[in-house]
Amino acid sequence: MTIHVKFFASLKDKLNLEDTTVEQANTAGQAWDIATDNADRPSNVLVAINLEYAQFDDTIKAGDEVAFFPPVTGG
Amino acid sequence: MTAQIIKHIFDPWQAIAKHQEAANLSQKFGATATFVGTMRDFNDNADVSAMTLEHYPAMTAHYLEKLIEEAKIKWPLLDVLIIHRVGEITSSETIMLIACWSAHRRASLDACNWLIEELKHRAPFWKKETRPDGERWVEKNTDGL
Numbered sequence: 654m655t656i657h658v659k660f661f662a663s664l665k666d667k668l669n670l671e672d673t674t675v676e677q678a679n680t681a682g683q684a685w686d687i688a689t690d691n692a693d694r695p696s697n698v699l700v701a702i703n704l705e706y707a708q709f710d711d712t713i714k715a716g717d718e719v720a721f722f723p724p725v726t727g728g
Numbered sequence: 729m730t731a732q733i734i735k736h737i738f739d740p741w742q743a744i745a746k747h748q749e750a751a752n753l754s755q756k757f758g759a760t761a762t763f764v765g766t767m768r769d770f771n772d773n774a775d776v777s778a779m780t781l782e783h784y785p786a787m788t789a790h791y792l793e794k795l796i797e798e799a800k801i802k803w804p805l806l807d808v809l810i811i812h813r814v815g816e817i818t819s820s821e822t823i824m825l826i827a828c829w830s831a832h833r834r835a836s837l838d839a840c841n842w843l844i845e846e847l848k849h850r851a852p853f854w855k856k857e858t859r860p861d862g863e864r865w866v867e868k869n870t871d872g873l
Contacts, residue, residue, distance in 0.1 A: 662782055662854035663865040701852070704787040720784060720852075726866040727781065727812065727853025728765055728824055728844060 654678075654715040658688045661722035668692060682709035684719045697724055729800065729808045731792035733783065735815040740764045740825040747809045747827070757806050757829040761836035763844045769819035771866070776857045779866075781814045781823070784852040788812075791851050799828070799843055803835040810843070812853065848872075 656678050660670045668689055678684040681700045685692075700707050701720045713719060730747065744762060748754075770776055796808045807829040817823060826843050830836040848869050855866040 704790045724868050725852050726855045726869050727851050728848035
């Protein structure tokens with residue numbers, strides 16, 4: 654079971670992580686814990702599963718792409 | 729209905745004219761509402777000479793298309809054009825353009841306003857500013873007032 658995990662913007666810099674994979678994660682929150690080696694999760698971090706906004710306790714499955722990023726600032 | 733993410737400088741007014749002509753909207757629309765976002769040379773009381781716009785490419789493309797589809801359901805729009813820059817941007821350059829065409833003014837005005845607010849609050853873009861004391865990620869958008 655491979656989950657693709659991505660980090661963006663300030664979160665990417667802070668964690669020094671961009672693209673990685675994790676095994677055996679059942680939720681987005683577990684994917685964070687495994688990918689970051691249990692780093693503290695800032696309260697404002699957003700999560701997307703397969704390009705859609707999601708929650709940290711949402712279930713993930715093999716092949717899913719989970720992304721973590723700070724509040725957006727485009728426009 | 730088009731959403732584009734581009735790395736190069738663009739002229740929003742030329743883009744509107746070109747899109748309008750290509751979409752063959754002549755004589756169909758009675759209203760065009762536009763929003764053009766331009767980079768300021770200041771933010772939060774500090775000088776800003778340039779910025780880098782990062783994005784989540786797959787999700788950004790997906791999200792902008794989704795926004796346009798939602799806008800089409802909410803309002804009777806004839807066409808929508810969204811162009812958003814990524815990469816290096818310097819002050820006075822256009823960051824983004826939203827243009828909405830409709831038969832009557834209310835649909836295009838309301839849709840344009842809704843699209844910019846949705847984009848600013850949900851589309852996965854992030855700004856990193858270049859200031860005299862170094863680079864800084866923008867933590868949140870201004871409230872727009």
